[in-house]
Amino acid sequence: MGNQLYNYACGYASARRDGDTLMLDISECDNSTLRDFELDNFHIKYDAKESFPNGTLWQKLYKRLRRDIKYHVLKEKSVYAPGKKNHTPANVDMRVFKKKRFRNKYLHGYWQNTVYFEEYLGEICGMLTPAYEQSEDTKRLIAEFQTTDTCAVHVRGGDIVGPGRAFFERALARMRQERPGVRFIVFTNDMESAKAALPKEGISYIADMGAFSDVDEFFLMAACRNQIISNSTYSTWAAYLNPNEEKVVIMPEHELGEYLRLPGWIVL
Numbered sequence: 001m002g003n004q005l006y007n008y009a010c011g012y013a014s015a016r017r018d019g020d021t022l023m024l025d026i027s028e029c030d031n032s033t034l035r036d037f038e039l040d041n042f043h044i045k046y047d048a049k050e051s052f053p054n055g056t057l058w059q060k061l062y063k064r065l066r067r068d069i070k071y072h073v074l075k076e077k078s079v080y081a082p083g084k085k086n087h088t089p090a091n092v093d094m095r096v097f098k099k100k101r102f103r104n105k106y107l108h109g110y111w112q113n114t115v116y117f118e119e120y121l122g123e124i125c126g127m128l129t130p131a132y133e134q135s136e137d138t139k140r141l142i143a144e145f146q147t148t149d150t151c152a153v154h155v156r157g158g159d160i161v162g163p164g165r166a167f168f169e170r171a172l173a174r175m176r177q178e179r180p181g182v183r184f185i186v187f188t189n190d191m192e193s194a195k196a197a198l199p200k201e202g203i204s205y206i207a208d209m210g211a212f213s214d215v216d217e218f219f220l221m222a223a224c225r226n227q228i229i230s231n232s233t234y235s236t237w238a239a240y241l242n243p244n245e246e247k248v249v250i251m252p253e254h255e256l257g258e259y260l261r262l263p264g265w266i267v268l
Contacts, residue, residue: 001052001215001218001237002235003112004037004038004232005039005128006112007110008024008046009116009125010038010096010116011046011107012045012120013120014048014107014116016120016123018098018099018100019130021047021048022047023049023050023104026050027052027053027054027063028052028154029051030051031052031055038215040217040231041130041131042128042129042131043130043131044127044250047163050231051143067106070104071106072100072102073106073108074093074095074107075112076093076109077091089237092113092115104120110216112233112261113260114259114262115259121240123144125240125241125243128237130215130219134216134219135210137209138210138212138219140211143223145213145220145224146225148183149181149182150182150183150184150185151182151185151219151222151224151227151248152185152187152222152224152229152238153171153182153184153185153186153187153198153227153228154227154232154234154235154238155168155186155187155190155230156189156190156235157188157189157193158189161233162193162197163252163254164196164197167252168197170268171228171250171268172198174250174268175226176250178224182226183204184204185204186198186204186206187206187220187221188207192206200252218234218238219239221235221238222237222238222241222242224242225242225246226244226248227241227242227248228249228250228251229249230251231251231252231254231255231256234261236251236260240262248266249262249265249266250262250266250267251265251268252267253267253268
């Protein structure tokens with residue numbers, strides 16, 4: 001979901017700057033057994049979607065040829081440069097900011113840098129409201145988290161290793177310094193890692209408060225008045241979405257951090 005939001009934010013901002021339409025190619029989600037298209041859970045604006053199967057070699061060739069002929073494809077250089085294995089947006093791709101000439105632009109990459117969409121971040125966050133019916137438990141907790149001094153703590157698991165105990169010890173101590181009496185709510189997809197990284201006392205787990213989907217937890221995380229996030233686009237977007245003008249956001253130092261954080265965020 002977090003990666004898709006960066007894709008969308010770059011595309012939306014590019015279309016707004018150009019006064020053009022926005023189409024979403026969701027083929028990768030439709031053909032994946034690991035990822036679903038998540039953005040229709042929000043009231044985002046776009047003009048159309050397209051999707052093509054790529055289960056066979058011929059389907060993949062057709063999709064690739066059609067795309068390359070029909071569109072001016074901009075592959076994010078920092079991601080697809082020869083020999084690069086990791087995603088590092090060290091150089092902003094200025095082609096994104098150039099108006100199209102003869103063919104529509106096709107943005108192919110992660111685009112995980114606030115430079116691509118910072119002037120439209122307020123508009124984008126304004127669209128990130130639930131486009132589905134939330135449960136009464138979700139609505140109740142959102143209202144509770146928004147009106148009490150809460151801090152979401154995100155411990156990530158899965159394909160990329162998140163920060164460990166040392167970071168969370170510093171982050172919890174700093175948050176208590178900034179917000180005495182704050183209530184910590186833990187969000188995680190890896191309970192084992194979370195329990196290894198966090199103290200046993202003084203925290204609550206969202207999993208103990210009910211059964212929530214990933215998008216429910218996204219909104220619940222964003223509803224907290226402060227955030228301790230991981231090296232995660234998912235929790236980074238939750239922190240963007242938090243409207244509290246006095247929020248404290250603490251993030252770990254990591255490869256993409258300087259490109260994702262907003263002014264005033266604390267890096268430990």
